[in-house]
Amino acid sequence: MKRTTLSLIAAGAALAAITSVAAVAAPEEGPATAGRAAQQPVERSSLLCPAPSSSELAETTYTAYTPKTEVSAGSGTAALVPAARALADKDGKGEKDGEGKGAKDGKEAKPFLAVKKQGTPVTAEENGSGAPALIGLAEGGLAPGWSAQQTTVFPAGAGRGLHGLGCSAPDTDFWFPGASTAEDRSDYLHLTNPDDSAAVVDIELHGKDGALDSEVGEGIQVPPGSSVPVLLSTLTGKPQTNLTVHVSARSGRVAAAVQALDAKLGGDWIAPSAEPSDSVVLPGIPKDATAVRLVAFAPGSADADLKVSLAGPNGALAPAGHETLHLKSGMTTAVDLGELTRGEAGSLVLTPSGDSGKTPVVAAVRVLRGKGADQESAFIPAARPVGDRATVTGNAAKGTHLALTAPGKAAKVRVTASAGTEGGTPATKTYSVGAGRTLAAAIPVPDSLKGTYALTVETVSGGPVHASRTLTLSGDEADGVPMFTVQNLTDDRGTVTVPAARPEMRVLLD
Template identity: 65%
Template sequence: MNRTTMSLIGVVAALAAVTGVAAVAAPGDDADPAASKAARLPVQRSALMCPAPTSSEVGETTYTAFTPKGAGAGKGSASLVPAADGRADDVGKKDAPGKDDKKKAADTKPVAPLKAPGTPVTATTDRSDAPALVGAADGGLAPGWSVQQTTEVGAGIGRGLLGTSCTAPDTDFWFPGASTSPDRQDYVHLTNPDATAAVVDLKLYGKDGPLKAASGEDIQVPPHSSVPVLLSTLSDTRSTNVALHVTAREGRVGAAVQAGDEKTGGDWLPAAADPATGASGLVLPGIPADATSVRLVALAPGSADADLKVQLATPTGSIVPAGLETLHLKSGMTTAVDLKDLTKGEAGSLLLTPAEGSKAPVAAALRVTRGKGADQEMAFIPATKPVGDRATAADNRAKGSTLSLVAPEKGKDARVKVTASAGSEGGSPVSKTYTVKGGSTLAVEPPRPNGLKGSYALTVEPEKGGAPVYAARTLALPHGGVQSFTVQTLPDDRGTVEVPTAGWNMSVLND
């Protein structure tokens, strides 16, 4: 076989390998003009990481895994496996022969493996040393594979309901809303899913700029391992409101901040959406109607200051919070604004848009508190990306779920289909369509499966070609006198990817 023939075969094979179904268009006058455009096709592999849930002796964690039905074709696999403890004093440690053999066997067993789409699978643990998890899905189970980690902690610092969506690996994360205060214990969990070590830098920004750091550079995260870092050990400065920047200089990691407070309990602070510069600004959806305190923490990480217009999207439209028409952010300095009981008894979402002439990127998150006095509980809402084609909230119970949908553009209503999956132990799916008025937040009790047994998943699908929609799910469970809660934003579940359509290019035949 000659060299030019091999070149042509190689090009076609490479394009087909991207998805396994790439099309090759034949030349001719009647060729479809759309053939040169990218197509959205189901992904064939997804990766997720879940941080170590809790060190509490009175905590219980539930993992819920789910892939939407009809998202992909063919069989596949999807499961998580325990990661090693990557801290230096534990790397290479070996127990004496015969010790904890049952525990070692459990540490190699897949967690919440899926066998088919459309029905969630759950797993629970009450171990105080439960490890971080790394996993992958392929084939028909890869598109939209989602895992929710929900932990109930009965007492102590960080008590309450802690929830997080397990995340895909990346190299850059922003966490506005973290803290190095003596009242808080905030850990960033770094999880490496790959076979090579990752090298990570951590940098904190306070109200006066970057905090002087005693450490934070060249943190080694061994292969298939997880490393927790207490933020207060990175600097001698104690600050209630800081923004954490996580950068992987080598490799990639999953990152999440576990925040624990003596008075207001604990929750996971997920990474905020990438600092935005566009006219659409930032959307922070799902502030509960009964929030007693809302704090905005924001940072302009670039070289220029940022000016933002602040609005609250209520059930009846967008309003400007009293006394906060605009917000000025100095470059590299973290700004915290107490919005108090911003929602006044109505569910809402915060909209941050650039003021005229302002183009600096911004990262932002909210700390939301419910209850008063000794009966307080906190959760976090980072700025998030729009739902896109579809978003998924994997862990919902018979009671306690609230779905918030936001159409931030005034005059542009959105129609959204919400589907409740089959239950993990029984029940049949149910769908309902909602209309969200432009510039408003719609907070609803989502549909539940018929004959529900166990937990279920929600999928959110905006009407194609319609106005952009942002979403968040609040899960509230009773805990003594406190209505413990956690909020998860619902960006696109990355079930599809743009793939260019292959066409003939005769230039590959030229030597």
Template identity: 60%
Template sequence: MNRTTLSLIAGATALAAVTGFAALTAPDGTAATGAKPTTRLPVERVGLVCPAPSTSEVAETRYTSYTPTGTGTGAAPGADKAEPPTALLRPATSAPASGDTGKKGKKPKAPKVPATVTTPGKPVTAQADGGSVPAVTGTATGTLAPGWTVQQTTVVPAGGARGLLGLGCGAPDTDFWFPAASTDKDRQDYVHLTNPDDTAAVADIELYGPEGVLKSQFTEGIAVPAHSTVPVLLSTLTSGPGRKDVTVHVTTRSGRVGAAVAAADDKLGSDWIAPAADPAGTAVLPGIPADATAVRLVALAPGDDDADLKVQLVTPSGTIVPAGADLLHVKSGMTAAVDLPNLTRGTVGSLLLTPSDPKKPTPVVAALQVVRGKGDDTEIAFIPATAAVSARATVPDNRAKGSTLSLTAPGAAAQVKVTASAGSEGGTPVSKTLTVKAGTTTVLTDLVPEGLKGSYALTVEPLSGGKVHAARTLALPEDGVPMFTVQTFVDDRGTVEVPSARQDLGVLD
């Protein structure tokens, strides 16, 4: 998702337009010399959206806000360097119109800010407990914008939504895919639509089951007012029996929204389903825990063609084919699912989906449903297919114990730098450079800031070689339940390409 600002995009587009026009209309009638190559500069403004964390009165939610260091000192053209940088989260509630001071001339009460970053390199945390915590939206500007990341972590120790729910707050967008959702009687899945902007958004929701698009009602033209959130229970959108495996497609007709699916299973636990990577011929789903007791793969081919996928597990020692599940046929527009029993066999791994015929790749979206524990002591999490980290990605809210980082190089070997930030309450950052061998998954559990107090952030930066996909597992056991959540690393897009232009007064003739 694009975290650059509209103003920056507009500025870059305008520069490109002027440069192109100058090249075609030089004063002497000949083509002007081309502009300098584009350069990469830090973004000046980014926005994030966090859905309402829980409706449980016993829920305990922690927000962790973090901006990494080392993005560079450049600035976008026209940026106001005198304006102090900010990184703020605010409740996503309807706001008064600009200039409205409320009754009797009093200014509206300022919303409580859950977490505010004041300087790059140090996480800031805040606690918000109970079932009435609202969705929040946030904006970071200036030097706090490049790479700004927020993690929302919720512990629900009891009840039907029991579990550890983790989500990296996402950038608003217009198109989202969520495989591994469900309308089954044992599941309560809500898609949360949050609008961070000053104007209303209009969204559509499509559901794909094993037989194709599900007949649904009330899924088109869903209004999401400005600065508000709308949760939609998936099972209310269709008639007839529930489906165990459903793929959700959220698009907007106007405006932008942040979207995530809250999945709660009466027997297994609960967690968030984050958006999957855009449809592609190859998919990587990193970070399956070593002690997973059940893994279910869900995939959809959204185009006109069926997909035949080769299923492989990328382990620390190499790439293997799961027994009895080496191939998956996905019919066009139909959600396919397969159980992968005894998949990890005691080692952390990542699932790799590739076209059976490399010459005929068919784009797919995919996600995993992962279970740890047995009997009444189980917990569930979801791992969506994720794109490779191109420049840098961060997952905040790591603890001294319980954090596992998985790095997967499905193709060529890759060299990667991993940094554990300073702690939110103290500690010195540490970094480590390592090589992920081709076709393997490397696991880190011991990279912790020196003298750590509080929680810390993990940042992954590819240095050379092939593509790297990453995920962080956070395990926080509670009363014998192996509670856990998995967050994939999504590139932070902390920089943007800006074209260079030279002065040419000929464009004014």
């Protein structure tokens, strides 16, 4: 048989194999055509949670949840394990014990927290300084929209209050406006590495006069499968009341979050700001906020001139005396806005002012509730839009508040409250959010609720929509302090865009 004939037969067999794989992998709603991508449920999702506290008095609750998705309701796994064990489990070298707390005989350790099925949240508690940093992976039908939260009560000491943080996916670049190295503050940057090789991270600090000299923040090693806290005040010799922290990974990837501990004003986690943009939204400032401080930063080479507005229930208003904001490139700017909301929940919206151009910025607000010695603080960074769907866990029957903001076009939003961790029937409600307004939504609490529940927010039409969830404690459970924490709701990564593909004969030819 001639060589040419053999080549043609081989080419035909290879083409048949390619076509077969393409047919199996085709989207269920129809094949992607040239120039048309398809949205498909994700098959793997990772989450990282930093160690919540070094205090023996702290009480931490972890929650996790995967929303119901008809397209991918099949079997799967979703589990969080302590960071130190996560790497050991990969290597089959975990500790052996009788309680399944380590890998034994090369088998995986028992998860710290695992979701068993869609639509049912799960929870775990850990008190004291032993609460671990967690590394998690979800696969199959439990991956789309998998979300987790850690909520910690600090009854006393620096940072006293309610600290909440949504566990996040690893990345390589983060911005944190609102950090501080002031005398009363102890801010720790937590870096969590999920991989089996070390990550190398650079930390830059930007104050009111520009970048701070700090060689200590360069080339920080984050070992495999570990979480490392870095006290920001050790990176610079001069205290700075308002800082913007930039974290970038030279190699590897990490999750990053700043825990702010104030000796007088309580504390909370500072989640990363949305990526730099010329327009930003900081959603859900509580109606009873007693002081609001805006911290903003322009990371590029150009200054930024911004219009400042408060989107409330009846429309947008400019804060008196702070209608505009000028940001010098590379310098952190802070503005105290006082009792901004005055009895009605609202959202700050920053947009380009006049003909100043579209300069990307990052921003966050520090919010205080209470008076005198009973003040407590939380932070709201600039938020990404909800997108198609966002999920947040750890909501209680009382003390949970949801804010929805449509900074541009009006929107229709569907909110679903899941069953509880110990029982209950899901409930759903649809809301209309006016253009340029913030809606304090009356959450549809699940019937016969037991335990805590998850909230799923979906954009039905219009938008974009930005959202945040506030948890509050009061009375005896908070020792008279108005404890609270705020988390933004952003797209839960339930789907991924699959590029269009087709068989291509030319790949078979020399």
